[in-house]
Amino acid sequence: MTTLTRPTSRKPMLIVTPLAAALGALGGLAAGSAPFVGVGAVTGLLWAGLAALLARPLLRLRDTMAADLITVSAAFVVMLTLGAGLTQHVMYPTPEAYLGLMQSPASGGATGLYVALNPLVEWLLMPAALALAWHRSRRRRLLLAAGGVYYLQRLATYLYFAPTVLGWTHGGTLAEVGLWITLDVARMALDLAVVAILVTAIVADKR
Structure with a gap:
């Protein structure tokens, strides 16, 4: 009997979280203002946290x-x-x-x-x-x-x-x-x- 395993979001989030923060920081850097770099990085981290919460329900939606x-x-x-x-x-x-x-x-x-x-x-x-x-x-x-x-x-x-x-x-x-x-x-x-x-x-x- 084959057991189906559900995908886990933990390992991907270890990659996604720093990438999201870096992407947000780059967006702030493009705006040409140092404070926006920090705001962008924090936004990326917040997005990653929200994505982690929604990952399992989203992955179950097939x-x-x-x-x-x-x-x-x-x-x-x-x-x-x-x-x-x-x-x-x-x-x-x-x-x-x-x-x-x-x-x-x-x-x-x-x-x-x-x-x-x-x-x-x-x-x-x-x-x-x-x-x-x-x-x-x-x-x-x-x-x-x-x-x-x-x-x-x-x-x-x-x-x-x-x-x-x-x-x-x-x-x-x-x-x-x-x-x-x-x-x-x-x-x-x-x-x-x-x-x-x-x-x-x-x-x-x-x-």
Whole structure:
């Protein structure tokens, strides 16, 4: 007789907790203020604590529809941010135009969308998609790949893209903006890859 064992959240949380604190600290660092680094780290720890409390109930939820909905939602939100970035590149294709956008009152709206949507995927949808699919080996592998690419993009954002673009409100050279725009195209390609992998994870799991 085979005994089914329930997944435990303790060992993964030993990895998730410091990573969540580091991710929160990087978000604070991107804001350019030392106090926000501490606030971000504490936020990461609080999130990890909440995740630990919800891990077991979430892992017991093995409803395929719920897993599909969360994964599709993650892909949709990433696609929204990708579309917003692509729109900005089309509307402001030159370094002069893009720098003008960032130094105008419209810059708040241009960055506000990312501030609202990125944490939704980063802290909720991607972790939940992984948790719900953890017992499905094929989907788990694909979601781990999607998560790896996504968090690599977020790491680059916190270390380079966000601090650089936020600094343009007080200055910035056209050469710097031109380099940022070129590298941002590569970052959008990573977002597109994340969406493709997430969709593939859903489709592959149905075969």
